[in-house]
Amino acid sequence: MALHVRPYCTELEDTVKNLSHKAWILFKYNKDYSHQRMSCVFNEDGILICVGYLRHGIADDHDVFEIEMPTNELALNRMNDVRMALYPIFINTCEKFRNLNKKTKLVAWKDFYGDRGFCEEKGFLPYQTYYKAQRSLEEPIPEVRTPVGVNVNFHPMESKEERIKYTELENQFYQGVVYRSVNMLEWMMGGPELHTISAFEGDELVGSVMCWQTGAVDRLFVIPRWRNKGLGKFLITKGFEYHIKNGRNEVETLVNEQDKEAMMLLASLGYSFPVKLELMALDV
Template sequence: MALQVRPYCDELEDIVKELSHKAWILFKYNQDFGHQIMSCVFNEDDQLVGVGYLRHGIADDHDIFEIEMPTNEFASNRMNEVREALFPYFIKTCHKLRKLNKKTKLVAWNDFWGDRTFCERIGFSPYQTYYIAKRSLDKPLPEVSAPAGVQVMFNPMESKEERVKYTKLENQFYQGVVYRSVNMLEWMMGGPELHTVSAFDGDELVGSVMCWQTGAVERLFVIPRWRNKGLGKLLISKAFEYHTKNGRYEVDTIVNEQNKEAMLLLEKMGYFFPVRLELKSVDI
């Protein structure tokens, strides 16, 4: 018998939660996924072996849907079958959610979970390249002075208006698979730890960075008129201080290889780039 694919429903909540806490919590609490489809893959013994769903991104001239396909030990010898079973559902979901006036790309990391041949056979080709950047916090933290006229502080974003403004500004600097909605931001803020450090010129948000309990330092941005004044370095150093105070010994982030300015800034702040990730895409 072949693997069977069924749509997610409330009765499957507990077994999906066991397989992937992230998938379960996304579909339970993030409003972006209220209209989404999660496909659940079962083997001949009616055991859940994997789930598949898409994350929406956006770029200037096209929409992006990123494949998520968590699996468990029951799928270890049948990954190609899981891919074959889920791929038609990914295509179906793309057609359901895509905007008809824009091009659409389906994208995947790691050669669709480790099978370059499968990716190439169904038409995937290189799209973007990223690096995982790391830095040890055992190394001395840099001394960075605050530029005159700016205040840097924890940003709780307590009101809906603040969260909407933050998301609109942030997304001017991040397009593609790292696009973020207000729903996504609010979902993350409901988790155990998201610490946002922001810079303000009076009441105006001019830069920011986010910290996670995993040691991540991510989503750094500085508006153009405040660049080349040391503000990016200051925000990163404040993130380092936060993680150090919370007992972490290493920080990491993901950076697009095309963003040479960000790569250089991270290098100056003591990061190295041990892992190169290739994102592949196919046009829908």
Template sequence: MSLQVRPYRSDFEETVKNLSHKAWILFKYNQDYNHQRMSCVFNEDGNLICVGYLRHGIADNHDVFEVEMPTNELALNRMDEVRAALFPTFMETCQKLRNPNKKTKLVAWKDFYGDRAFYEEKGFSPFQTYYIARRSLEESIPEVRTPVGVNVQYHPMESREERIQYTELENQFYQGVVYRSVNMLEWMMGGPELHTISAFEGDELVGSVMCWQTGAVERLFVIPRWRNKGLGRVLITKGFEYHLKNGRNEAETLVHEQNKEAMSLLESMGYTFHVKLVLMSMDI
């Protein structure tokens, strides 16, 4: 008897929650996932061992569907079977949700689920390379001055208008697998901790960074006319200070290999780049 793949149903909710809190809370509260189908993989004993779904991103010239397939210990020795069982469902979902007028890419992080050979056999090839950048907060933090003409502060985004404005500006700098929707932002704001620090010139949002309880200092952006004035360093430093205040001893972020400007800035702030992640993709 082989693994069984079943569409998500409401009576699976507690089982999914036990396997992956992230998947459960995404499908329960993030409105982006109402139109997407989660696939549940069960073993021969009727135990849930994996849930598979796709995260939808948008770039200028193509749509992106990123593979997510959290598992539990019952799947550890059966990942080849799990991938083979879910792959047809992923393809079907892509075809159902894709924009027929745009190129579509199905992408997967080879480091997340092992076996690069499986993806290569299906027609995937290397697409993008990222690094996880880390910085010890036990080392001294450089002193920086906020540029004249800008105010840096906590940004709670209490109104939907503010959240729409923030998302539209942020997505000018982050697309593809890191694209964010207003629904995604609102879902994250409803979680245990998202602390956003933003820079304003008068009432205009000109830069920002986000902090998470994991120690992440991520999603840094500064609009072009405020670059090369030290504002990025100020925002990162404010992130360090926030995490130190909350008892964390390390900060990390994800950076694209080709974003040399960002890598140089992070290196100047004491980050190192020890973990390399390769994103594999295939055209649909």
């Protein structure tokens, strides 16, 4: 018997919340998803086993739609059926919301949730490679001096104008699947913990890093004229200090394999790179 797919609606809110709190809260509170459709996959007994939706990202010359497919234990033995049910819906969503003046890529992590063969059969090709970088906070933290000419502090971004400026600058350094909109930033700020540490030269934002409860020290960026002055290292060590203060003993981040400068910086601060993640992409 075939699986049954229904679009998300308010009547399914509690059911979706029980399967994936992240999906539920995205569609309830993040304005980026107000125009999209989440597809709810039910088994033959009418039990929700998966929800599928796309996260929209932007790069210079193309748009990216990233597959998200949270599941429960009832989906584990029939993931191919789940993929087959959701794949045409993902394609149709890309076609509906794509920018006709740009190329569009449908991208998937984890070999489309466990089946590289399915990816390859549909024409997905390697797109980007990332490493999960990790560091123990039980190891000594290097002493890094504050670069002369900047002030580094917690950055609450209390006004809409501050959040817009921050997002515009951040996205000059992070594009594609890691692109962030103002809506996404505000959604994250409404969560249990998001601590942004930013560097300012006068009133100008010149660098930043973010921390949250998972132990992440992430989204590091430094504008070009402030590079090679120790600012990136200083921001990361401030992130270490934040997590130590909050009782954590390990930090992590995701780094693009092509960003050799970032890889070298993290390695110099004691990170290792134990997990390699390949992102596959299909031109739509």
